[in-house]
Amino acid sequence: MSFAADTAITRDDEGRYRAVIASGWDIGGNANGGYLLALVARALADASGRPDPVSVTGHFLAPGKPGAVSIESEVARVGRRFATASGVLRDASGKPLLQVLGSFGQLGASDAPERVDAAPPELPPPDACVGMTGGEMTSSFRQRVDLRLHPEDAGFAQGTPSGEPRVRGWFGLPDDEPVDTLALLLGTDSFPPTVFNVKLPIGWVPTLELTTHVRARPAPGWLRCVFTTRFVTGGFLEEDGELWDETGRLVAQSRQLALVPRPAQPLSESSS
């Protein structure tokens, strides 16, 4: 049981990828979107011959359940630095679950000009943060990733949301499994929704679309993460994420568009 093993793929003779949605990556029965995105991205990285996702977008079509899946891939272009590929994840019955479009490359040192107008989030050390593998928050997914929430952002679980649509914390994988550029895709979708920290009648916020930009391969160690929302409007909200490695380098930036159901619709994780 590891992220790498649970996102393993094999390529068949017709160029189609076979994989398994492993059990335990779900919240409430549906596999985590970042996990599914990483699974497809691994296939597309293989198909495109480039190891690192650079910009990957997934549109979520139907919930993923544990079991055999296939990934059809098509490489649109192979350039000098980047290759662009698309893929569809299907369950055993052929039903499409997730459609992905991404550009892949090999990330490394860059000698281009740099300017960063932001800093990584300030966090207490991981052991002084709130782990999400104990108590009410326990779900099998919470044992597949190692999340440590900033204490100021973890009160929603006890009914005391911070009032700010923000979630900060550390992300890692259990058993010291390294976080590679594919695992960053998981990291961008592993934290509780930002809006759990505001007093809006919002529970379940299904993701319509998630785009992650990967800027660099992370250094070994924890990732400092921050997710914020500025616009809950029109029946949608965006959630913007930043993942920074232990050297203080931004390694990934993400944005997802999620649906804001009307209050009448059933709540899920937040109401448990």
Place this chain on the structure above:
Amino acid sequence: MSFAADTAITRDDEGRYRAVIASGWDIGGNANGGYLLALVARALADASGRPDPVSVTGHFLAPGKPGAVSIESEVARVGRRFATASGVLRDASGKPLLQVLGSFGQLGASDAPERVDAAPPELPPPDACVGMTGGEMTSSFRQRVDLRLHPEDAGFAQGTPSGEPRVRGWFGLPDDEPVDTLALLLGTDSFPPTVFNVKLPIGWVPTLELTTHVRARPAPGWLRCVFTTRFVTGGFLEEDGELWDETGRLVAQSRQLALVPRPAQPLSESSS
């Protein structure tokens, strides 16, 4: 000559769309990315039977030149509220120029909870802003859209960049053509790059990927726009955009990932 006419599509018997990259939508010979994205999105909206782009991602594969093009489309899923489709724009030789993945719907009134932690950019009235159709900035593209830059953000053209990686201004279409949700895709990619306003040796910033979320149909009139960049790092930069309509409503949010070439590479618009 209008945005609507220049993004017209026809569907042939095999379900493929035919269109023409009209002349005049280029900067330095290459068609504007937002224009190409709108062209493909129009085809995908038609294919999916939904009028409005909700989340659209394009990966730019090769420059588009004026002339006949085709768009292959595939509808992955048609749901109750949204349909998801992908498309590839090809030139007359079959070369892929742009690959698009998007979800489409019918945007209208929403009774979901709302919370907005931002305000539209403060701008002088359009006539007190800096038009981009006169002087050195004139290009045929600058006559296809009506941009009025905030005077504080327009100094780069005279060699006095503001120092902030930000561009604010009004967006409209000439001759009072209404800005619909497809034209918003154009609006997210029409302004000069944010980094023209900082003193970095950066000129040409080719877009690798552009994602736009459309939250609402804009009210008639000008759009207030702001584009910012926080992370120039790893050989990439993001450009985040917000488009607000005259009623003060956020109608679109965009993010693009662009390449930051090394200083040795040739400059383009900024150096002209």
